[in-house]
Amino acid sequence: MRRGRSTWNRFIRPAIGRAYVRIKGGNREPSWILWEIILPMIMIASVIWAYENMGAPPIFKGFVILGGAMMSYWYNVLWGMGRTLYWEKETGNLELFLLSDSKLPGLLLGMALGGMFNTSIRSLAVILLGVYVFKAQFILDTVPIALLIFFLTLVALYGLGLGLSGLHVVYGRMGVRINEALDEPIMFLSGQYYPITSFPLLLQYIAGLLPLAIGLDGVRRALLLGEGFNQLYLHVIILMVLTVVFYLLGLRMLNKLVEIGRRDGRLILRWL
Amino acid sequence: MAIVKWFRRFKAAVWLTWKEQSNWTNPIIYALYxxxxxxxxxLVYAYIYIAIAFLSGLVDLNRAFYLVSGVALYNFIGSGLYGLIWTVHSEREHFRTLKYTYLAFPSLHLYLMARSFYQFIVGLIYTIIMFVVGLYLTGYPVYNLNPDVIEVIILIILGYIWSSQLGIMVAGSSIFSSEYGPLISEAVGGILFLVGAVLYPVSALPPFIRPLSNLFPMVEWMELMRHALNRNYMVSNIGQLHSMLLLKTIIYVGIAIIYFRIVEKLTREKGYLEATLHH
Structure with missing residues (x-):
């Protein structure tokens, strides 16, 4: 009983508290939401018109819209956790969190949940606009399997984000630079604007290690090609395995990096 | 002597940007990074073409050249533009040094130009890498290019001038808003990508958006750059494109100088040099 209450106080409550701040902060100004829908739409529109100009089949519109919508989770959930933690460090809040009894993974869960909520509002709007403006067509019968794959992708991203957030805490600006350097390779390997089946086999295997690539491929197959659980069970299994592996590795990496931060006095170091 | 002073100031700001951007790291590691x-x-954009070729069998090397050259050249403009606008945001919000810069450096306009110069150089390196890798990936015969080197250099200088002045205007506007500064920079970059003949010609845009492309010298610059890089790439009314590019560049420089003077005056009056959102 005591253990249960302790977990609640140290893990779940910080998560709820931090998610509330991120949701409230991210949506307090309606015009921000509008901008954050319009800006990705500009890129999505550009790629859709590029495809149209090259005479691509209409199904590519759906590929691009889903790619644009899901890629936001990579930036806002996974790196959102790290970046927010970096800013907490810069503004002096991180030392308060670390001094309190809260667990850091709980705090990061809150950041991830807040990021997921905020991104979902924007991504949903992007998809609806895509349907309305570009007449993209999706198959709705397979929505449940698409949602399952989507959910597993987000959980796996949280696990991966745990470890990568540690980079921001310990290495500060270098962590930000690593984040920036990884953006384009991830965009490419996840197949943001095209199916990963067009990759050579070796690249497909490498992409298979990324939850976003598997998740995006699964959601696309479900919503654009109408594939059900029988065709997509491998996606589900891979994502479940990645979730467990990334969570364990991420937690270990985070603890190790925080330990390094404590040892080298980097946890309260700012502007570096 | 004035020109020597000018260059010394310019060089100092470029050096500062290099140090800040490379985070004082080893130059070789930074170059790899x-x-x-x-x-x-x-790769992301080349695969747009490759995916179609792979899945639908539609192979058109001229379209591959258009797409790859567009994305590569956009990086030159985009990198400089983002870098310039982001300077205001990062110096005021993140490092809180804009007010000290303003006190120490004789001209904020020159300072921003110099800070962006480094970003344009990085953007140029991006462009070269992307152009070569992209053409190789899409199977375009590089030996067919036959570029006019002098024209390419002149156009790069013109591109730096007009896009840095566009950046000055946008950066000036972003001083008034801590909240929307980064969004404004992304929006301008996004609009240039959308209407600037980057991935497709302006004729592929819906008719109601096409007039937007006339506001920027981007289309003329893109088309002339493509022609200068590849003589087999035909453009109609080349003389008109040259004069329009030159005219728009002159207009941009004139407006940017006047606009930034007004912005600077208002900024000092309202105390915006140190107005932060406190992230």
Whole structure:
């Protein structure tokens, strides 16, 4: 009983508290939401018109819209956790969190949940606009399997984000630079604007290690090609395995990096 | 002597940007680091073409050249533009040094130009990497290019002038808003990508958006750059494109100088140099 209450106080409550701040902060100004829908739409529109100009089949519109919508989770959930933690460090809040009894993974869960909520509002709007403006067509019968794959992708991203957030805490600006350097390779390997089946086999295997690539491929197959659980069970299994592996590795990496931060006095170091 | 002073100031700001951007790291490591982004960025867009060729069998090397050259050249403009506008945001919000810069450096306009110069150089390196890698990936015969080197250099200088002045205007506007500064920079970059003949010609846009492309010298610059890089790429009314590019560049420089003077005056009056959102 005591253990249960302790977990609640140290893990779940910080998560709820931090998610509330991120949701409230991210949506307090309606015009921000509008901008954050319009800006990705500009890129999505550009790629859709590029495809149209090259005479691509209409199904590519759906590929691009889903790619644009899901890629936001990579930036806002996974790196959102790290970046927010970096800013907490810069503004002096991180030392308060670390001094309190809260667990850091709980705090990061809150950041991830807040990021997921905020991104979902924007991504949903992007998809609806895509349907309305570009007449993209999706198959709705397979929505449940698409949602399952989507959910597993987000959980796996949280696990991966745990470890990568540690980079921001310990290495500060270098962590930000690593984040920036990884953006384009991830965009490419996840197949943001095209199916990963067009990759050579070796690249497909490498992409298979990324939850976003598997998740995006699964959601696309479900919503654009109408594939059900029988065709997509491998996606589900891979994502479940990645979730467990990334969570364990991420937690270990985070603890190790925080330990390094404590040892080298980097946890309260700012502007570096 | 004035010109010597001018260059000394310019060089100091460029050096500062290099140090800040490279985070005081080893230049070789930084060079490797900076080559990751353009390499994968061009893969993302080249695969738009490759995916169609792979799945639908539609192969058109002229379209491959258009797409790859567009994305590569956009990086030159985009990198400089983002870098310039982001300077205001990062110096005021993140490092809170804009007010000290303003006190120490004789001209904020020159300072921003110099800070962006470094970004344009990085953007140029991006462009070269993306162009070569992209053409190789899409199977375009590089030996067919036959570029006019002098024209390419002149156009790069013109591109730097007009886009840095556009950046000055946008950066000036972003001083008035801590909240919307980064969004404004992304929006301008996005609009240039959308209407600037980057991935497709302006004729592929819906008719109601096309007039927007006339506001920027981007289309003329893109088309002339493509022609200068590849003589087989035909453009109609080349003389008109040259004069329009030159005219728009002159207009941009004039408006940017006047606009930034007004902005600077208002900024000092209202105390915006140190107005932060406190992230």
């Amino acid at each position: 900076t080559s990751i982004t353009p390499f994968f960025s061009v």
